[in-house]
Amino acid sequence: MTLRRYQVGGAVRDRLLGRTPTEIDWVVVGATPEALRALGYRQVGRDFPVFLHPQTGDEHALARTERKAGAGHRGFVVHADPEVTLEMDLARRDLTINAIAEDEDGQLIDPYGGQRDLEARVFRHVSAAFAEDPLRVLRLARFAARFADLGFTLAPETATLCRQMAARGELAELSAERVWQETARALMESPRPSVYFETLRSLGALDSWFPELAALFGVPQRAEYHPEIDTGLHTLMCIDHAARQDYPLPVRISALTHDFGKALTPPAVLPRHPGHEARGVPLVTAFCDRLRVPNRCREVALIHTREHLLIHQVRQLRPTTLLALLERLQALRASPVFAAICQASYCDARGRLGLEDCEYPQVAYLQAAATVAGAVQARELMGDGVEGAALGAALAAARVEALREWREAGQGDAARGLG
Incomplete structure (x- = not known):
């Protein structure tokens, strides 16, 4: 078994935007929970295998896929094993700009065009699986507010997908705790938190909550x-x-x-x-x-x-x-x-x-x-x-x-x- 780890998500995205990452997340390919525990990693994830590095404390998640099996953001069946590839793991992420990985040699892996969308300042969903999790509409609005000073826009197909999710009433499936968490972060982490609510309003998603x-x-x-x-x-x-x-x-x-x-x-x-x-x-x-x-x-x-x-x-x-x-x-x-x-x-x-x-x-x-x-x-x-x-x-x-x-x-x- 060859264990490989990659930095993923916000840390890679923020560095490409010239910003200092606030936290470092890793995905581990070709490993099992037993193998990571044997290396001194401490398991903390309940819904899926997440481990803390024995020295740095950074979060390391086993590469995984997800399958919709119920309502809300918790209604997923998670599959993690050594056969799951990095590209398969990145495919389950919300936006292309969050689906870029970097290996330990600094090489970028970008199978879904995240760098292109970063340069164009576009929020675009990775795949149709975006629609399986209504929380992603709120996350998208939060990202729009967080990066309001950079001039990001929504890809038309992503905006259409969000409007369809809102029209079907899917945001009502969310828990109050997760809606509050996204809203509080938007209010506290954004240079213009108004953009969070403006984005939800433009997507027909403001009335839900x-x-x-x-x-x-x-x-x-x-x-x-x-x-x-x-x-x-x-x-x-x-x-x-x-x-x-x-x-x-x-x-x-x-x-x-x-x-x-x-x-x-x-x-x-x-x-x-x-x-x-x-x-x-x-x-x-x-x-x-x-x-x-x-x-x-x-x-x-x-x-x-x-x-x-x-x-x-x-x-x-x-x-x-x-x-x-x-x-x-x-x-x-x-x-x-x-x-x-x-x-x-x-x-x-x-x-x-x-x-x-x-x-x-x-x-x-x-x-x-x-x-x-x-x-x-x-x-x-x-x-x-x-x-x-x-x-x-x-x-x-x-x-x-x-x-x-x-x-x-x-x-x-x-x-x-x-x-």
Whole structure:
């Protein structure tokens, strides 16, 4: 038995694109699990034989073929043995640019034209087997977003195949966990995560898992506040701003979801959207339930959806209303939620055509108000013998008074950004 190993997939692709690979994957031809274990490799794969190299820790998978035998991305029968060739293994991969191998001497093996498509900046499926796994539609959209700055396009035949898969409802077969994984990676790894959703929309695949977002396209907003007018476009601009600022995932999810309620605005009042923030809360909840969004992302998205209009108006709020808002934003206790809400508010303000770098003094005002209110502590009132429910009421009253004095003294002017 002659054991041969080849680097495959993303590592080869990224090097050919002039990028540093983030991980190295290998495929091993002409070997058995027993042979690799005898060489010190540690087996970790359950669905198919995957091993970790004893020195480098790189993943090594036995060359294999797959046969569709059920619904979803898990419905495959995997066949791995020494008779499976490298070309047979590469044939099961999704895109030609991911089906290039490199041997240990640096020689490229490219039976499906991946180098040609890299040079032409084209995403093209390797074979009709692409259609056997609906997750590949999401992966394709993620690659489109990841390489958005390189000008890749979809081969017409690949786009047609994806549209057919979406029209047959095959994306509904996917697990929420895998959809979330692809979506989170697209949001965090892409220079323009909007391309992920734009690609799915162009393929008729956005409604399957993101109906709340799909419903925003074509919904108008007031041009004096939103020169881009279209609510869907505004939402995509918000998540792109989050990516440019390298904001964390909870902020990006909030940027994506905060205006869901605008899709439910009665047509008679358009392009105004009174009450859209309250209408959006159950839609964000449904979205988070469907994708099993992590709790911190869910928390930030729900709070920002409910409060973002009030944040825009924060400089006009009375001290009592301002304090209540600060408490709901978790601004007066040690919590990362408030910082995330502030970042999401910047995304909302700057996710607008021609206003990508606009001033947004509301955040500084909120932060300054939180400092003023937070400086008043309960221990300062305990010396007067106040305790229990009375202590809470006294603390709130003292904080309201501190905010009133701060405003009346003009101390909020710098935070307001007034000149």
